[in-house]
Amino acid sequence: MTVATQLNHKKELGSVPPPKLPSIVDIKNAIPAHCFTKDTFTSVRYLIQDLLLVAALYLILSPVEHYFGWLGLFAWYWAYGFVGFALFVVGHDAGHGSFSDYEWLNDICGHIAHAPLLTPYWPWQKSHRQHHQFTSHLEKDRGHPWVTEKDYNDRNWLQSGFAAFPLSGWLKWNPGYIVIGLHDGSHYWPFSRLFENNIDRLKCAFSVTCCLICGYTAYALLGYSVYNWFKYYYIPLSFQGLVLVMVTYLQHQDVDIEVYEPEEWQFVRGQTQTIDRKYGFGLDTLMHHITDGHVAHHLFFTKIPHYHLMDATEGIKKVLKPYENTPYGYKSESNYDFFFKFLHYNVKLDYLINKSKGVLQYRVGVEGERAARKNH
Ligand SMILES: [Zn+2]
Ligand SMILES: [Zn+2]
Numbered sequence: 001m002t003v004a005t006q007l008n009h010k011k012e013l014g015s016v017p018p019p020k021l022p023s024i025v026d027i028k029n030a031i032p033a034h035c036f037t038k039d040t041f042t043s044v045r046y047l048i049q050d051l052l053l054v055a056a057l058y059l060i061l062s063p064v065e066h067y068f069g070w071l072g073l074f075a076w077y078w079a080y081g082f083v084g085f086a087l088f089v090v091g092h093d094a095g096h097g098s099f100s101d102y103e104w105l106n107d108i109c110g111h112i113a114h115a116p117l118l119t120p121y122w123p124w125q126k127s128h129r130q131h132h133q134f135t136s137h138l139e140k141d142r143g144h145p146w147v148t149e150k151d152y153n154d155r156n157w158l159q160s161g162f163a164a165f166p167l168s169g170w171l172k173w174n175p176g177y178i179v180i181g182l183h184d185g186s187h188y189w190p191f192s193r194l195f196e197n198n199i200d201r202l203k204c205a206f207s208v209t210c211c212l213i214c215g216y217t218a219y220a221l222l223g224y225s226v227y228n229w230f231k232y233y234y235i236p237l238s239f240q241g242l243v244l245v246m247v248t249y250l251q252h253q254d255v256d257i258e259v260y261e262p263e264e265w266q267f268v269r270g271q272t273q274t275i276d277r278k279y280g281f282g283l284d285t286l287m288h289h290i291t292d293g294h295v296a297h298h299l300f301f302t303k304i305p306h307y308h309l310m311d312a313t314e315g316i317k318k319v320l321k322p323y324e325n326t327p328y329g330y331k332s333e334s335n336y337d338f339f340f341k342f343l344h345y346n347v348k349l350d351y352l353i354n355k356s357k358g359v360l361q362y363r364v365g366v367e368g369e370r371a372a373r374k375n376h
Pocket of ligand 2: 092096128132297301
């Protein structure tokens with residue numbers, strides 16, 4: 001009996017125990033050993049590369065605006081969104097410890113990458129770890145919190161409208177997630193619920209101070225003009241926030257994605273509910289393959305630096321091959337229409353319902369599967 005037939009057979013029983021999945025050690029053994037090597041020089045080179053790209057964008061800003069007007073500025077904002085997110089990914093590796101073997105260097109470079117983006121490095125390192133440790137866990141996987149039918153019905157018109165409103169992507173990250181602290185607590189306020197002890201609170205104060213210094217420096221460089229600060233610093237950063245929200249949303253949200261109640265959740269099972277997406281146009285390379293190498297990143301988030309993700313992905317494809325056509329196979333998609341897909345899914349994927357005991361899926365996915373079974 002293949003894994004797929006076993007699953008279909010068990011589905012009729014209502015409860016679907018997962019098939020025996022490879023252990024994290026099995027998966028690790030399928031990945032070439034060099035993928036687990038952190039090369040400090042390469043990591044620093046990428047940090048410098050991304051800082052130079054941001055600097056280059058500011059160098060061309062004035063001619064772009066002069067010759068192409070508001071349209072040029074809008075295109076520049078998008079470019080800043082992707083380049084800013086690339087820099088963010090380098091800081092993200094530092095937060096995971098996959099930047100180098102030296103924690104002090106990771107912390108310095110992480111702050112250099114994240115503070116200009118107004119992201120407090122240590123607080124986000126803490127909240128992001130939770131997402132990795134409990135991927136697809138109904139209660140513990142935060143960031144883009146899972147919405148059940150009950151949550152959906154309990155929302156007021158403002159909450160449900162905001163979730164589906166296309167422009168919300170610009171606000172969800174900053175101020176929504178990191179400043180106001182929707183769902184996880186503020187990353188800017190040392191006494192928010194995100195922090196459990198005084199060391200965390202001190203670290204928050206330090207990281208926030210770095211952000212404030214960067215924000216003030218930008219204000220000074222822009223002639224102490226609040227208008228210029230928003231136009232040339234905060235709004236570009238809101239595009240970086242939008243790219244971040246879009247990328248992280250599409251990595252874990254799809255019609256067929258499964259989400260598990262605590263008793264059904266297991267680490268590898270949860271991690272297989274991640275999708276690699278190709279954005280094309282050179283963007284995957286620019287964004288350090290956090291888009292099309294996300295499955296590999298999820299499984300070994302502290303061990304594989306971004307420049308080895310694609311090699312590691314080949315190994316993962318092989319080890320998950322027997323699970324093809326089951327919910328636990330390797331998932332990838334080309335999404336050159338990524339922005340429209342993101343907007344569409346925000347409306348289409350409304351809430352999760354149970355597909356079997358302890359296993360949830362988006363309503364549209366469950367209903368689609370039931371309809372397909374009826375027609376068979
Ligand atoms: Zn993720
Ligand atoms: Zn991560």
